[in-house]
Amino acid sequence: MVDMWAFRDAVDRWAAGGPGDAAGELAVRLGLRTVVLLEGRSDLAAVEALAALRGRDLASEGVCVLSMGGAMSVGRYADLLGPSGLGLRLTGLCDEREQRYYDRALRRAGVSSGGFFVCVADLEDELIRALGTARVEEIIRAEGDLRAWQTFLRQPAQHDRPRHQQLRRFLGTKKGRKIRYGLLLVEPLTPGQVPAPLDELFASL
Template sequence: MADMRAFREAVDDWASGGAGETARELAAHLGVRTAVLLEGPSDHAAVEALAERRGRDLAAEGVCVLPMGGAMSVARYTGLLGPPGLALRLTGLSDERERPFYDRALDRAGAPRQGFFVCVADLEDELIRALGTPRIEDVLRAEGDFRSWQTFVRQPAQRDRPREQQLRRFLGTTKGRKIRYGRLLVEALDPDQVPAPLDDLLASL
């Protein structure tokens, strides 16, 4: 049975130059009405984790969460999924520094800007600031990564950097760790700690 993963894969193939027929057929079959555009898989993990915490089944609601592989791909995805293509409602997250790319892409596609919510640096930074270092270190302990973290912060290149920057760098040092912690950090949040861009995105869906 076709599922939302198949639709994501069809869209990615389309964005890479393939034909769009499969994506169109799956969108109709699955009742896709909204595409949530995110820069990467760690953002995807975070959004899905918060949806699950709130009892939401986004796929069943016709919402497809799509990691684009970087902000530079936003024009391609908005063109395929917005008014010029599948005419889905577009929403998502953008980083403050990448906001001009999103604005231009949305304007070119004839899609509204108001469905996109802006993180100061990125979603990872928002989660780190929301939780704070002590709570994140608790998560690292629970996951068996605390010793690696202690070794990392003692490295000469890291010693004088702010803790938040050290954490962001550490989470990106091992393949798959950033994606795994995208989910784990969301699961560690108290209900009133959810960063505003992520909270607002879920509320808009």
């Protein structure tokens, strides 16, 4: 049985310079119509978690959520998957500081940047502000990361930072932590707490 991971792997190999035949064949077999381009795996975890909360089976809807492994890859993925490649509709999230780069890269690929929704700093920051710092610290405690968090706060560089910035930085200090919390920060969201870029992305699918 063909699954979405096979398509993701095929696209990643294609983006790295391999052949694109497998990706094209899988796109047809999966009935794909849309690809959601995300910067990293933590964003992927968050989007998949919200899809589960909302009872959305994106794969059955012809939607693939794909991590590009970095914002600077958007032009390459847009070339392969957009109008000049597989002809799929492209959408996704980007960070405000990289919006101009996305606009240029997508324009070169013949893709409208209007389908990409902008996070002020990044998606983790959006989720922290949506939940509130106290709730995020409760989640950190429940996950057994309290000692690591307290050690992190004692670092001189953190003393003058606002709490939400400290939390955002903490999530990126250990490999795999951002991915894990990408899911954990979505699961407690009420419908009214979903950050606007994420909510608008889902409304567009």
